[in-house]
Amino acid sequence: MKKTAKNIIEISGLTKDYPLGNTTVNALRGIDLNVQEGAFTSIIGPSGSGKTTLLNIIGCIDTATRGSVKVAGHEITGLNDKQITDLRLHTIGFIFQTFNLIPVLDVLENIEFPLLLMKKHSGAEIRQRAEKLADLVGLGEHVKHRPAELSGGQRQRVAIARALVTSPSLVLADEPTANLDSVTGGQILEVMRQMNRLEKTTFIFSTHDANVLKYAIGVTKLKDGVITAN
Amino acid sequence: MQLIFKIAWRNILRHKGKSLIIGLILFLGSLLMTVGNGVISGMDHGLEQNVVNGFLGDVVIISEKQKTDNILLDFTGTLIEPITNYPQIKKLLQAERFVSRFLPAGKNMSLALSDDYNATPGFAYLLGVDFAEYQAMFPDSLKALEGRLFKPGERGILVPKKARDEFYNFTNRWLIPEGCSLVEANLSKDAKENLKTIIKADNIVLLGMNENNSSTDLRFGIKGVIAYRTLNTIFGHFSITDIESYRECLGYFSSSAHAIQVAKEDQKLLDLDTTNLDSLFGTESLMVSNPQAKPTPAPAAIAAAKAPADVDIEAGVYNMIFVKLKKGTSYNYAVSQLNKIFTANQAKVRAVTWKKASGFIGSMTTIIKGSLLAFVSLLFLVAIIIIVNTLTMAALERTPELGMMRAIGAQKQFVRLMFLSETAILSLVFGGAGFLLGAIIVNLIPMLNITSANDMVQLLYGGDIFHPLLKWTDIVVTLLELSLVTLIAAIYPIRVAGGIKPLDAIARD
Numbered sequence: 001m002k003k004t005a006k007n008i009i010e011i012s013g014l015t016k017d018y019p020l021g022n023t024t025v026n027a028l029r030g031i032d033l034n035v036q037e038g039a040f041t042s043i044i045g046p047s048g049s050g051k052t053t054l055l056n057i058i059g060c061i062d063t064a065t066r067g068s069v070k071v072a073g074h075e076i077t078g079l080n081d082k083q084i085t086d087l088r089l090h091t092i093g094f095i096f097q098t099f100n101l102i103p104v105l106d107v108l109e110n111i112e113f114p115l116l117l118m119k120k121h122s123g124a125e126i127r128q129r130a131e132k133l134a135d136l137v138g139l140g141e142h143v144k145h146r147p148a149e150l151s152g153g154q155r156q157r158v159a160i161a162r163a164l165v166t167s168p169s170l171v172l173a174d175e176p177t178a179n180l181d182s183v184t185g186g187q188i189l190e191v192m193r194q195m196n197r198l199e200k201t202t203f204i205f206s207t208h209d210a211n212v213l214k215y216a217i218g219v220t221k222l223k224d225g226v227i228t229a230n
Numbered sequence: 231m232q233l234i235f236k237i238a239w240r241n242i243l244r245h246k247g248k249s250l251i252i253g254l255i256l257f258l259g260s261l262l263m264t265v266g267n268g269v270i271s272g273m274d275h276g277l278e279q280n281v282v283n284g285f286l287g288d289v290v291i292i293s294e295k296q297k298t299d300n301i302l303l304d305f306t307g308t309l310i311e312p313i314t315n316y317p318q319i320k321k322l323l324q325a326e327r328f329v330s331r332f333l334p335a336g337k338n339m340s341l342a343l344s345d346d347y348n349a350t351p352g353f354a355y356l357l358g359v360d361f362a363e364y365q366a367m368f369p370d371s372l373k374a375l376e377g378r379l380f381k382p383g384e385r386g387i388l389v390p391k392k393a394r395d396e397f398y399n400f401t402n403r404w405l406i407p408e409g410c411s412l413v414e415a416n417l418s419k420d421a422k423e424n425l426k427t428i429i430k431a432d433n434i435v436l437l438g439m440n441e442n443n444s445s446t447d448l449r450f451g452i453k454g455v456i457a458y459r460t461l462n463t464i465f466g467h468f469s470i471t472d473i474e475s476y477r478e479c480l481g482y483f484s485s486s487a488h489a490i491q492v493a494k495e496d497q498k499l500l501d502l503d504t505t506n507l508d509s510l511f512g513t514e515s516l517m518v519s520n521p522q523a524k525p526t527p528a529p530a531a532i533a534a535a536k537a538p539a540d541v542d543i544e545a546g547v548y549n550m551i552f553v554k555l556k557k558g559t560s561y562n563y564a565v566s567q568l569n570k571i572f573t574a575n576q577a578k579v580r581a582v583t584w585k586k587a588s589g590f591i592g593s594m595t596t597i598i599k600g601s602l603l604a605f606v607s608l609l610f611l612v613a614i615i616i617i618v619n620t621l622t623m624a625a626l627e628r629t630p631e632l633g634m635m636r637a638i639g640a641q642k643q644f645v646r647l648m649f650l651s652e653t654a655i656l657s658l659v660f661g662g663a664g665f666l667l668g669a670i671i672v673n674l675i676p677m678l679n680i681t682s683a684n685d686m687v688q689l690l691y692g693g694d695i696f697h698p699l700l701k702w703t704d705i706v707v708t709l710l711e712l713s714l715v716t717l718i719a720a721i722y723p724i725r726v727a728g729g730i731k732p733l734d735a736i737a738r739d
């Protein structure tokens with residue numbers, strides 16, 4: 001492990017328990033993990049191993065039961081909802097398995113959405129940035145389409161563009177290709193990799209798919225809530 | 231904010247059915263409220279105009295002994311107390327700068343007797359006034375349908391059409407002004423059916439109703455059958471007579487006969503002299519005994535047949551004084567000011583507003599307005615329930631979308647505002663449209679110049695012209711109620727939407 005680059009993620013002793021009836025499910029049982037800036041890394045593991053849980057906690061949309069999680073230098077366990085929301089907006093981009101776009105907005109508007117929330121840029125700047133990203137993910141021709149008028153692959157490209165529009169330091173993707181055929185899935189991974197190179201954005205994605213794995217540069221293996229290989 | 235509105239607006243368009251249902255309810259509610267309020271305000275205004283300008287004036291002065299303020303239409307038979315110190319009150323009123331003019335009047339009930347033994351006596355409501363003064367006080371308030379109005383100083387009675395119809399039903403006598411012939415077109419439905427057997431009469435014998443039975447039955451020559459310009463349902467009960475005859479009939483003693491109010495004891499003694507002494511007892515004896523011969527007129531009536539001009543009529547008894555205020559004087563100010571003066575001068579009278587004096591008529595609009603508000607509120611309550619339900623469902627349906635918004639950095643407030651905006655836009659657009667349409671309708675109706683001669687419809691119009699009115703207070707109340715509905719309806723869905731967590735973006739089975 002080289003120690004030259006900074007760590008964007010530093011996790012130590014992370015556990016996550018879900019109460020389930022009278023018992024508790026120990027979804028994560030003591031995770032120690034560092035991810036370097038600019039990484040393009042994959043989390044793999046069998047179903048139920050805790051991939052989603054780990055990504056959610058890193059993405060600040062779920063909370064840890066115990067342990068320390070630092071994202072881009074912020075210890076996230078002590079932040080309130082407003083601060084955490086701000087952190088998500090400014091430093092993290094999400095790509096969901098189910099695409100999750102805003103149905104009433106067109107492609108360009110969906111990509112612009114996080115920038116508008118930031119209220120940091122002028123309308124023209126926002127438009128320019130969104131158009132650039134739409135081009136980069138190969139949707140330059142479809143900016144006026146609504147999500148319902150797009151294919152699954154196209155939707156996921158919109159999601160990638162939206163995740164990157166704020167120039168986050170970190171993009172998280174939980175099984176981004178699970179709802180796509182393998183060819184389209186491959187294309188999506190290509191786009192992500194390209195972005196990783198161009199924008200120096202850190203990507204962490206989870207997958208079941210051995211096909212997808214070949215795109216990853218680093219791999220973290222999870223099993224029953226513990227890391228078995230890194 | 232622009233973003234929130236954009237998304238909210240497009241969501242409204244996206245869920246057209248839901249939006250339309252909510253919108254329609256809000257539209258109807260606000261339309262109904264605007265038009266309803268307009269009609270009622272018009273009615274209120276019309277009633278005020280017509281009662282104030284046509285019958286009571288702005289303020290009515292009554293005896294302090296009078297138990298209730300309602301002196302216009304009290305069918306319980308409560309008599310109106312006499313006022314015996316008019317000259318004193320006159321001076322006080324003349325000194326008030328806000329008083330424009332005033333008119334003393336006698337007003338009470340009388341029994342209408344008939345020469346038909348089988349008939350029951352009817353009631354006649356009498357208004358005794360100096361007719362010239364009356365016309366100056368209430369110009370153009372009535373016209374003669376048959377016969378004519380009073381000549382100066384003339385004695386007799388002017389019977390409204392409505393009172394004539396009622397009198398016929400009681401006594402089977404059809405009243406026709408002196409020297410006139412029957413006008414078939416003016417016959418009531420009942421009278422028309424009995425046209426062949428109809429008995430005509432050009433005079434009427436009235437027995438004033440008086441607490442100490444000191445009244446006299448007096449024959450009134452009918453000079454005219456009249457119609458008030460408007461609201462005959464209300465005013466049409468009142469026959470107008472000269473104040474002299476009125477006083478005799480009521481046993482108040484005509485000023486021309488005695489010039490002063492006779493002490494109660496003396497009054498009783500004098501009563502014994504009246505020829506129709508027996509008329510004070512029992513129903514049968516109330517009938518004038520000989521149908522052919524004219525009943526003997528009361529001696530006072532003979533004496534007063536030509537009232538000497540130099541007698542001080544104003545020193546006699548009245549029941550009330552109608553007061554008109556100068557423009558811009560508030561009723562409440564005038565009433566409290568007058569009452570202050572009356573108390574300070576021991577005038578033994580009190581002033582009441584036209585609204586209080588007209589009892590049910592005055593409070594009618596308030597009651598109707600209250601019912602409308604209750605009805606619209608009920609409608610809005612239903613609207614709230616439907617809106618809450620629809621929006622909550624919408625929030626739940628959109629959980630992944632809203633969770634995603636939260637996950638990628640939208641604050642709770644953003645999601646809440648989005649939902650509030652959706653409701654606000656709906657009520658603004660649809661409620662606003664309802665209000666606008668209502669306002670247009672309310673403003674258009676007077677231009678159509680819809681009039682009615684129908685008495686009940688006139689009551690609804692507040693006069694002869696249907697003239698709804700959009701008042702600022704009504705507009706404010708409508709808009710407030712609309713905003714309140716929006717807010718209340720949005721609270722729960724907003725809580726639900728605000729409670730959606732970023733984690734909900736990820737659909738887990």
Ligand SMILES: Nc1ncnc2c1ncn2[C@@H]1O[C@H](COP(=O)(O)OP(=O)(O)OP(=O)(O)O)[C@@H](O)[C@H]1O
Pocket residue numbers: 018019020025026027045046047048049050051052053054208
């Ligand atoms: N909300 C929850 N309540 C209870 N248990 C949960 C909850 N979420 C996850 N779990 C449990 O935690 C464990 C880890 O789940 P997680 O979704 O992280 O696995 P995963 O590796 O993403 O699986 P998959 O590959 O099927 O998506 C599982 O045993 C799961 O049943």
Ligand SMILES: [Mg+2]
Pocket residue numbers: 051052053174
């Ligand atoms: Mg998973």
